[in-house]
Structures are given as C-alpha cells and as structure tokens.
Amino acid sequence: MKKLEGKVIVITGAAMGLGLSTAVECAKEGAKLVLVDYNDQALGEAKSQLSAEFPDAGIMIITADVSDESQVKAYVDQTFSAFGRIDGFYNNAGIEGKQAKLADYDMESFKKVVDINLMGVYYGMRYVIPIMQSQKSGRIVNATSVGGIRGVLNEGPYVASKHAVSGLTKTAALEYAQDGILVNAIAPGAILTPMVEEAFKQMNPQDPKQAEEAFSQQNPSKRLGLPVEVAKLVVFLMSDDCAYVNGQIIAIDGGQSNAY
Ligand code: NAD
Known part of the structure; x- marks a missing residue:
C-alpha cells in the first residue's frame, strides 16, 4: 500500500526546489496533486515532467501568487471544485529576499518578503482549514526554516517571517486538533535548491x-541537504504513519541548529 494513495495534496511553490521534489515523492506514494506557483512557465514544465513519470497522479496546475488573498481563495476553490476535498496542504511557497542588515533594508523588499512568506502561508491556512474541518481530517505542513528558530545575519525580514510562520503553526495546531487536523512546520537548513x-x-x-x-x-x-531528504519528511507528515505529531517545528538541517 502506498503511503498517500488517493489523497489530494496541494503544494504551493511547486514549480521547483523543495515543492517540486515533494511533488515527485507524493506522486510516488499515490497522491493526487494540485501544484500552485506564480511562475507559469516553470509550473508547466513541472507538470510535463511529472505527468510523463506519473500518468495516474491526475496532476492539476494553478498559476497563483500566494501573497494575493483573492488568488489563494481561487486556488483553494478550484481544488475543491475538482476533487471535493483536500487531505494534505504543503504551504511551501517562499522567497529569501535580498541580503542586507536591518537598518539598510529597503521597505518595499521587506514588505514583499513578509507578504509572501507570512501572509501567503496565513491565507492558505485560512481557506484550507474550513475544508479540512468539514472532513474532520487533514494535514498541514508549513514552510518555516532554521531562520524560524534562530537569527540569521543579513536576513532580517526572512527570519521575522519564518518565526511568524512557526508561531502560526503552533497556534493552528492548538485550535484545530479537535477537528482531526494536524499542523506542523518543517525547518530546513541549507538545502541545495x-x-x-x-x-x-x-x-x-x-x-x-x-x-x-x-x-x-x-x-x-x-x-x-538534498531536496529529496526534505520531501520524504513532508510525505511522512502527510501520511497516516504520522498521527500524533502536532504543532512541531521540525528541523531538517544535519544538526546545524544545535550548534553555537
Ligand atoms: P525555490 O526558490 O527553489 O522555489 C520556490 C518556489 O516558490 C518557486 O517555484 C517560486 O516560483 C515559488 N514562489 C515564490 N513566491 C511565490 C508566490 N508569491 N506565489 C507562488 N509561488 C511562489 O525555494 P526552495 O528552496 O524550494 O524553498 C521552498 C520553501 O522552503 C520556502 O518557503 C523557503 O523559505 C523554505 N526553506 C528553504 C530552505 C532551503 O535551504 N532551500 C531552507 C529553509 C527554508
């Protein structure tokens, strides 16, 4: 039996990097996939690659910018219309932003990082959670970072947004556990993407x-780290093997976040 057989999994930021690698591992485990990204061309290429390898995965792609609430609502509505449920949500889209010290950061870039990394994750949860509540089941995996646990030089807005995602994850886990929804976050170190x-x-x-x-x-x-190593952790968190892990910020970093 495959670990995600027939489960409907939505992945944002799925056109490349950790999102694409996770899409591959989910398809291997029998999931039905909805891939969301704002990079239209890369998303189309991802679909061609995956459909050739996994013709049964029923891959649907949706072009959307996660920092725009109406586009988030639209990708969730479109998924629900097509599949009638959402079993797993990998809330992964994010950007690093420019590297600069805090006082030198320009406001526009700062706001862009927060709009995508924090508000994009929040909008996603806002519209996916009611569907999972009505099913009385669901798994959400948010993308935080070692930068959501520790400070990182020259990455102030990234670190602030990822700490905020860690906070949303812990709170959502408390609020929705009784609805059968588990909410966790992964905190990768440097993964080659x-x-x-x-x-x-x-x-x-x-x-x-x-x-x-x-x-x-x-x-x-x-x-x-390798993208596939992160993807396998996400598959575990989406699967029925994971039944009592909730509200955790799970570092996947070769041990780096324990060093000082
Ligand atoms: P990546 O840049 O390789 O891929 C990110 C994908 O997200 C791209 O396809 C991009 O088009 C998409 N995207 C970005 N902004 C978007 C938006 N507003 N709307 C829709 N799609 C958008 O990045 P990655 O390394 O795969 O990172 C994925 C997530 O993991 C991010 O949230 C990142 O912060 C987090 N993360 C990555 C690492 C790492 O080492 N790679 C470490 C810690 C955390």
Missing part, C-alpha cells in the same frame, strides 16, 4: 561555489 544557489551568489558574487563550500564546512554533517 535554486533559492539557496541564489543566496550563495549574493554572499560571494565572484565565487558562489566558495560560499557553498564554506557553508557546508560549518555544518556538523559537512554537506548541504
């Missing part, structure tokens, strides 16, 4: 590989 490659370019524009190597050496495991 397009977002992290971009971060290394910002750290060392002349030699991003050097920044990557320095980052790896600081990690107790002496390497970066």
Whole structure:
C-alpha cells in the first residue's frame, strides 16, 4: 500500500526546489496533486515532467501568487471544485529576499518578503482549514526554516517571517486538533535548491561555489541537504504513519541548529 494513495495534496511553490521534489515523492506514494506557483512557465514544465513519470497522479496546475488573498481563495476553490476535498496542504511557497542588515533594508523588499512568506502561508491556512474541518481530517505542513528558530545575519525580514510562520503553526495546531487536523512546520537548513544557489551568489558574487563550500564546512554533517531528504519528511507528515505529531517545528538541517 502506498503511503498517500488517493489523497489530494496541494503544494504551493511547486514549480521547483523543495515543492517540486515533494511533488515527485507524493506522486510516488499515490497522491493526487494540485501544484500552485506564480511562475507559469516553470509550473508547466513541472507538470510535463511529472505527468510523463506519473500518468495516474491526475496532476492539476494553478498559476497563483500566494501573497494575493483573492488568488489563494481561487486556488483553494478550484481544488475543491475538482476533487471535493483536500487531505494534505504543503504551504511551501517562499522567497529569501535580498541580503542586507536591518537598518539598510529597503521597505518595499521587506514588505514583499513578509507578504509572501507570512501572509501567503496565513491565507492558505485560512481557506484550507474550513475544508479540512468539514472532513474532520487533514494535514498541514508549513514552510518555516532554521531562520524560524534562530537569527540569521543579513536576513532580517526572512527570519521575522519564518518565526511568524512557526508561531502560526503552533497556534493552528492548538485550535484545530479537535477537528482531526494536524499542523506542523518543517525547518530546513541549507538545502541545495535554486533559492539557496541564489543566496550563495549574493554572499560571494565572484565565487558562489566558495560560499557553498564554506557553508557546508560549518555544518556538523559537512554537506548541504538534498531536496529529496526534505520531501520524504513532508510525505511522512502527510501520511497516516504520522498521527500524533502536532504543532512541531521540525528541523531538517544535519544538526546545524544545535550548534553555537
Ligand atoms: P525555490 O526558490 O527553489 O522555489 C520556490 C518556489 O516558490 C518557486 O517555484 C517560486 O516560483 C515559488 N514562489 C515564490 N513566491 C511565490 C508566490 N508569491 N506565489 C507562488 N509561488 C511562489 O525555494 P526552495 O528552496 O524550494 O524553498 C521552498 C520553501 O522552503 C520556502 O518557503 C523557503 O523559505 C523554505 N526553506 C528553504 C530552505 C532551503 O535551504 N532551500 C531552507 C529553509 C527554508
């Protein structure tokens, strides 16, 4: 028996990185997938890739910007019209933003990070939760970060938004456990995705590989994480194997968040 057989799973930020990798692992486990992203072209490519590999996954794609409440409502409504339920929601879309110290951060960029990383996650929960309440079941996995547990130099708005997502996760878990909904968050360290490659370019524009190597050496495991390693954790949190984990911020970082 596959772990997510027949479950309807919505993934935001699904066109690349952790969202796409998780879509692949969910499809392997028999899920029906709704993939949401604002990058229309990459989303189409993701659908072609997945449909070729998993013709039974019934993949639906929806172009939407998670920072726009009306677009979030629309992707949830469209999913419900098509499938009549939502079993799992990976509230994953997010951006890192520019790297700068707090007092140097420009307000527009600051607000953009908060609008996507915090408000996008909140809007998603706001519209998905009533559907899960009516089913008396559901799993929500929010994307926080090691930056949602600790401070990170030059990433003030990112860290603030991810701490806020950790807070929303804990509160939602308390409020909806009696409705059969489990709400957890994953807190990855540095996982090799397009977002992290971009971060290394910002750290060392002349030699991003050097920044990557320095980052790896600081990690107790002496390497970066792989998207598939995160995807398998999300699959577990979406599956019936996970029945009593609720309101947790689960670090997946090779042990790095324990170091000082
Ligand atoms: P990524 O940049 O590789 O992919 C993110 C995807 O989200 C892209 O397809 C992008 O188009 C989409 N997206 C961004 N803003 C959007 C919006 N407003 N509406 C709809 N789609 C949007 O990033 P990733 O590394 O896969 O990260 C995914 C999530 O995991 C993010 O929330 C990120 O903060 C978090 N995270 C990642 C890492 C890491 O090391 N990669 C570490 C900690 C947390």
